[in-house]
Amino acid sequence: MNLVNLSAPFELVGRQAQFQRITQVLARDGDLLIVGVPGSGRRTLVRRAAQEVGAAIVEVDCIRVTDGQRFVQLLCESIDQTFQSAATQALMQEWIANEAMELFVLNSEASSRQRLKPMRTESPETLWQAFEALLHLLQQLAELLGGRVVLILQSFPHIRSWDRNRVWETFLRKEIERQTQVSYVLVATIAETSLHPDEPGNSLETVQLAPLSNDVVAAWVQAVLHGEGLTFDPRSQALELFVNAVQGHLGDASALVRRLKSVRVSDGLIRDWHVQQAIQELLADLSMVFESLLMLLPANQTHLLESLALDPTDKPQSRDYIHKHCLSRGGSLQGAIAGLQHKGLIYGSEQGYRLALPLFALWLRQRLS
Structure with a gap:
């Protein structure tokens, strides 16, 4: 019996079935929860699957997120790094002018490229508006590209260390269900599978990575x-x-x-x-x-x-x-x-x-x- 496809890239060895499943979910603009221990290949599998379906990848490491302002900053940085073409830059310029003038700015830098940056704010209301606006921007960028965007939230449960009442998490899970061209991938430990699937936004397809044989x-x-x-x-x-x-x-x-x-x-x-x-x-x-x-x-x-x-x-x-x-x-x-x-x-x-x-x-x- 062929136990393993040795011609596959290392990170896919023993994971071909999970890789195929993740690829299928992303291909249909689905959302998923991928769980496993650190070093089990969770992010690498998702990145490869996103590349397989031609999706743009936006990634936020939630361990680095210490509060809402940091969340907005890191999400903004990732969007800026992912979308650097003239067409996407033009869309962001138009988006700022029409919808987010008081929230974001495109600053020109020495590299001749404009960088998307959030306005500094201490107001919880303004911060929340900025967060909503960035999630909506992802949908617009996906529509402009005529393809898909995959938002990977690494170590997602970590936001609960500051989002005590799960306000940000609840809103995110609602966006997961609402948006059509942005696939959300929550990367977490196996313990996350204990969430009740009947709660709003928890009905994600789950891929679990067990130890290799x-x-x-x-x-x-x-x-x-x-x-x-x-x-x-x-x-x-x-x-x-x-x-x-x-x-x-x-x-x-x-x-x-x-x-x-x-x-x-x-x-x-x-x-x-x-x-x-x-x-x-x-x-x-x-x-x-x-x-x-x-x-x-x-x-x-x-x-x-x-x-x-x-x-x-x-x-x-x-x-x-x-x-x-x-x-x-x-x-x-x-x-x-x-x-x-x-x-x-x-x-x-x-x-x-x-x-x-x-x-x-x-x-x-x-x-x-």
């Missing part, structure tokens, strides 16, 4: 290394070490294989110690990132994360596990589980609550042992 990862990495004149020593456990280290995680597999591609051995055989050395070098390079990540977590989430790294279980709520690791009972534990799931750091019950970033889990185990 070990067979897919093994077939892919062997094909990549073969192209470099390398192969895993069949008498060793090198391939098994690789597969166990990345556990189906696309980002970690990519990072580790880049290390192995630089290995220079006279007979072209990668042995156990080559893989082990590559893993240790990678963990050393990522150490500061992992340390910073831990520092940002509340104490109860850090404690639970470390417990799951050292002692994996599919029942962290069990009395024995709570007692063994001195975890808080009740709401505090459930809050820690939910918090880690929303951050994309652990899977839910369907994957046995294991850590979602395998190299991070390995680093934690080494750090704590």
